[in-house]
Amino acid sequence: MTLNSDHPLLDGRTANSPIVRAYRGDRPETIPVWFMRQAGRSLPEYRTLREGNEMLEACLTPDLASEITLQPVRRHKVDAAILFSDIVIPAKLAGVEVEIVPGRGPVFAHPIRTAADVAKLRPIDPAAFAPIREAVAHTVAQLGTTPLIGFAGAPYTLASYLVEGGPSKDQQRARTLMYSDPQTWATLLNWCADIAGEFLIAQVEAGASAVQLFDSWVGSLSEQQYVRRVAPHSKRAFSHLRGYDVPKVHFGVGSGEVLRPMHDIGADVMGVDWRIPLDEADRRLGGGVPLQGNIDPALLGAPWHVLEAHVRDVLNRGRVAPAHIVNLGHGVGPDTDPDVLTKIVELVHQEG
Amino acid sequence: MRVSTTEFTVIGGGIAGLVTARRLAMAGRTVRLIEASDHLGGTVASHLVGGITLDAGAESFATRGNTVADLARELGLGNDIVSPIHEGAWLQPVDGATLPLPSTGVLGIPSTPLDAQTIAVLGLGGAFRAQLDSLIPWFGRRTDISLGALVRRRMGKATVEKLVAPVVHGVYSLHPNDLPLERVAGLTGRLALHGSLAMAVRSMREAMPAGTAVQGIRGGINRIVTELAADLTTYGVIVEFGRRIESAEALADLDGTVIVAAPGILAPVRGRNATLATLVLDAPQLDAEPRGSGVLVAPNCTAVSARALTHSTAKWQWLKEYAEGRHVVRLSYNDEHENLAEVARRDAEVLLGVSLPPESVVDFARQQWIRPAALAAAERTDGIVVGETVGGTGLAGIVAHAYATVDRLLVLDSGDSLDSADSGDSADAPDSPGAPDSDELN
Numbered sequence: 001m002t003l004n005s006d007h008p009l010l011d012g013r014t015a016n017s018p019i020v021r022a023y024r025g026d027r028p029e030t031i032p033v034w035f036m037r038q039a040g041r042s043l044p045e046y047r048t049l050r051e052g053n054e055m056l057e058a059c060l061t062p063d064l065a066s067e068i069t070l071q072p073v074r075r076h077k078v079d080a081a082i083l084f085s086d087i088v089i090p091a092k093l094a095g096v097e098v099e100i101v102p103g104r105g106p107v108f109a110h111p112i113r114t115a116a117d118v119a120k121l122r123p124i125d126p127a128a129f130a131p132i133r134e135a136v137a138h139t140v141a142q143l144g145t146t147p148l149i150g151f152a153g154a155p156y157t158l159a160s161y162l163v164e165g166g167p168s169k170d171q172q173r174a175r176t177l178m179y180s181d182p183q184t185w186a187t188l189l190n191w192c193a194d195i196a197g198e199f200l201i202a203q204v205e206a207g208a209s210a211v212q213l214f215d216s217w218v219g220s221l222s223e224q225q226y227v228r229r230v231a232p233h234s235k236r237a238f239s240h241l242r243g244y245d246v247p248k249v250h251f252g253v254g255s256g257e258v259l260r261p262m263h264d265i266g267a268d269v270m271g272v273d274w275r276i277p278l279d280e281a282d283r284r285l286g287g288g289v290p291l292q293g294n295i296d297p298a299l300l301g302a303p304w305h306v307l308e309a310h311v312r313d314v315l316n317r318g319r320v321a322p323a324h325i326v327n328l329g330h331g332v333g334p335d336t337d338p339d340v341l342t343k344i345v346e347l348v349h350q351e352g
Numbered sequence: 353m354r355v356s357t358t359e360f361t362v363i364g365g366g367i368a369g370l371v372t373a374r375r376l377a378m379a380g381r382t383v384r385l386i387e388a389s390d391h392l393g394g395t396v397a398s399h400l401v402g403g404i405t406l407d408a409g410a411e412s413f414a415t416r417g418n419t420v421a422d423l424a425r426e427l428g429l430g431n432d433i434v435s436p437i438h439e440g441a442w443l444q445p446v447d448g449a450t451l452p453l454p455s456t457g458v459l460g461i462p463s464t465p466l467d468a469q470t471i472a473v474l475g476l477g478g479a480f481r482a483q484l485d486s487l488i489p490w491f492g493r494r495t496d497i498s499l500g501a502l503v504r505r506r507m508g509k510a511t512v513e514k515l516v517a518p519v520v521h522g523v524y525s526l527h528p529n530d531l532p533l534e535r536v537a538g539l540t541g542r543l544a545l546h547g548s549l550a551m552a553v554r555s556m557r558e559a560m561p562a563g564t565a566v567q568g569i570r571g572g573i574n575r576i577v578t579e580l581a582a583d584l585t586t587y588g589v590i591v592e593f594g595r596r597i598e599s600a601e602a603l604a605d606l607d608g609t610v611i612v613a614a615p616g617i618l619a620p621v622r623g624r625n626a627t628l629a630t631l632v633l634d635a636p637q638l639d640a641e642p643r644g645s646g647v648l649v650a651p652n653c654t655a656v657s658a659r660a661l662t663h664s665t666a667k668w669q670w671l672k673e674y675a676e677g678r679h680v681v682r683l684s685y686n687d688e689h690e691n692l693a694e695v696a697r698r699d700a701e702v703l704l705g706v707s708l709p710p711e712s713v714v715d716f717a718r719q720q721w722i723r724p725a726a727l728a729a730a731e732r733t734d735g736i737v738v739g740e741t742v743g744g745t746g747l748a749g750i751v752a753h754a755y756a757t758v759d760r761l762l763v764l765d766s767g768d769s770l771d772s773a774d775s776g777d778s779a780d781a782p783d784s785p786g787a788p789d790s791d792e793l794n
Contacts, residue, residue, distance in 0.1 A: 179428075182582030190585065228428055232586045 001243040007207060008140055009246065014147040014209040019079045022323040023210055023247035023269050025290050031315065031324055031352025032079035033345050034149070036214075036251075037331030038072040039084040042338050045071050055100040056092060059085045062134035069139045073146055076342045077349075079325075080147045080210070083136060083203060087153025087214060088161060090195035093128040094121070096162070104167060111165035113177065115184040124195045129202035140207030147210060150203030154215035154252070155192035155233040156226075162188065171220045178229045189233035197240025204244050212249040212271065213237060215262070219254015219273075226258045235265035249292060253330055259284050274298075274329025278317040290323035295344070297328045300336050307340065311347055326352070358384045358590070358607035360761075363597050364614030366394025367747060368739035368754045370580040371423070372611055375758040377587035381765070384607065385589055388596035388614070393577035395721050396747075402632030402715035404675055407573050409628070409721060411664065411682070412436070412566040414748040420576075423751055424569060427579035432570040436667045438644035439564065443473060443518055444703055446650045453519070453648065456557065459536065460519035461503060462511065463554040470515075478510030482550075490547045495540045500528030506549045514650065522648040522660040524745060525624050525686055525723065535744070570670040573747075603735065609761065611736045613754075615724035619731040623724040627685040629658075629696035632714040637706040638679045641666035647703040656699040658683040663704065678714060692718050736761070 018028035251271025272293035318324030365387035395409035465482035542552035645667035743753030
């Protein structure tokens with residue numbers, strides 16, 4: 001599989017955008033910046049739009065998802081859009097019953113905990129991603145030279161939700177299954193890898209210029225657990241994109257112990273959370289890897305001079321890497337003042 | 353779903369097939385594994401006896417080369433590698449009482465013929481005859497003889513029959529007269545170097561890693577299969593159950609490079625029966641562990657028909673705890689027995705030297721295996737083969753041989769002349785028959 005000739009990366013729209021250049025290891029004139037979870041709950045225009053719409057339904061309504069995706073680009077002037085969606089969307093499209101409970105997160109009607117549960121999971125029909133393709137195509141048509149980033153949840157994080165039945169503190173049930181029934185675990189993670197891979201393909205084919213794999217819960221794993229029980233499946237998720245020449249970003253929360261194996265699965269760019277500075281991340285990766293990150297989201301609520309000093313420190317430390325894309329060390333919180341994000345974009349563009 | 357073409361087809365889901373498929377898949381190759389039965393592992397299996405999950409086949413592995421221990425660590429079982437409680441085993445001679453097996457030898461060949469343990473087995477005359485080995489020059493002209501012939505020439509008949517035969521019989525199920533010298537890894541080379549058999553044996557002992565010659569896995573060797581199977585899933589190996597490949601002709605229909613990891617395809621299965629009798633006993637008289645980890649039986653012994661006995665709960669600490677005071681005893685047999693439960697119970701009485709009345713037997717299980725004989729070189733010219741027929745007896749040899757085979761395949765595969773390179777490839781495959789594992793007993 002290859003990209004169509006009218007894909008934004010090939011028809012001249014996004015290949016020279018600062019963010020795609022930085023993802024490919026170049027240092028553009030200004031340092032690019034975007035924010036994880038920039039679309040959605042922190043924006044008043046989003047809350048107005050979402051009123052009366054259930055979260056996952058909004059993700060699957062192309063016009064709505066597209067508009068929500070575009071809002072932060074207009075408001076903050078960030079260098080990329082990221083599709084408004086959720087990591088459980090592919091599971092839902094594969095027939096798994098799930099809803100987003102406000103204040104809690106995704107909750108599954110029937111947790112997947114046994115070999116029999118896993119055996120009932122069906123491979124996804126790529127046609128099920130039609131609303132996603134439509135949302136992406138619609139968005140890309142309006143973005144012009146601003147790239148859209150596609151994304152998917154990594155197999156471990158997705159599987160953790162499925163096993164736990166929802167968000168959990170330290171993914172203990174999931175990690176127990178990893179040992180009590182390693183083959184069922186592997187089968188489940190392969191299923192997750194395949195639906196995530198198909199989700200990525202749908203977004204890339206419809207016009208995404210880069211992708212990011214989110215392993216939000218990876219911090220609950222030891223390096224050994226990650227390398228043996230998780231990394232091969234994350235690699236499988238990315239390997240669905242074989243042939244599509246799009247930059248691949250890999251991000252995890254609490255990933256300090258596993259940065260290198262996370263990179264080794266075939267990532268081009270490593271997203272770094274706030275726990276280790278970028279120069280330390282560069283050292284752990286052995287240099288040579290473009291880095292994305294890593295403003296501590298907790299500081300978004302701090303006085304501007306404190307936040308500004310932190311952003312400058314992030315920019316300085318990011319200079320050791322071959323390329324740097326500014327982002328948060330985790331997603332934008334619901335109570336974040338959107339003006340603070342706009343100011344960060346201005347600062348980064350002016351300083352970088 | 354995106355379907356990719358199969359680059360390698362592995363026939364047989366025993367240890368050799370599993371290890372081969374895993375290595376190839378980890379190297380990024382697409383692999384299909386075909387298994388005739390409905391489960392993986394082959395002779396590395398488990399069964400439930402008296403409510404205890406026990407190994408039904410191999411129950412330990414040779415520490416040689418660290419091959420199996422390294423595999424276990426890769427599989428996440430590193431913290432569960434265990435050593436037997438007791439060093440050494442006992443011996444049931446052709447006639448007379450059981451004796452401790454001299455602990456300093458290799459395959460029963462003594463390294464110090466005049467030590468007290470050896471004299472106890474051979475008698476003073478036999479021991480002095482064995483000591484003559486140090487005076488007989490070694491010309492090294494003939495290495496195509498049997499181990500039995502060599503030991504008889506250098507150490508006398510008593511050493512062959514009373515010491516070497518029980519050990520070789522217990523491990524290979526062969527008389528030393530039928531065991532080619534070349535199958536004892538490292539012995540002829542050391543003989544040439546040191547000039548005497550005892551010195552060669554001493555040097556082999558010194559070359560062995562510190563610690564015990566065999567190790568096990570807490571919970572049983574069969575856990576390796578569980579983990580290997582999970583890895584096959586992890587790395588995307590397609591496993592097809594219930595499909596039997598009957599002959600070499602059928603190989604042509606399979607995709608990619610075919611690796612034969614099952615006996616009976618390139619040549620009819622020849623081999624020996626190995627029947628395993630497992631007893632779970634409620635017998636406090638065994639708490640003293642009278643024979644350590646077990647007893648090897650001299651081939652012509654008339655007192656019992658078992659080939660060897662392992663007192664499993666005396667050998668493995670984890671099993672002792674798991675059995676909660678009951679005892680597990682395994683006996684291996686070459687012959688069929690009508691009433692194996694009763695035969696095994698009586699043999700256990702003789703070999704363990706205690707009375708084990710029928711009511712002390714909590715449960716009994718019979719497990720029958722075929723141990724395939726080695727393939728002749730001529731029989732494997734038209735295929736890539738791994739497993740017991742080429743890798744020798746025991747997990748360490750089989751795994752090491754499979755690794756070597758995969759390494760060669762990957763080197764060949766990285767070139768562009770795969771088709772011409774892989775046919776006839778294993779005609780000159782490095783054969784590593786390996787030293788015995790004592791899978792059944794040590």
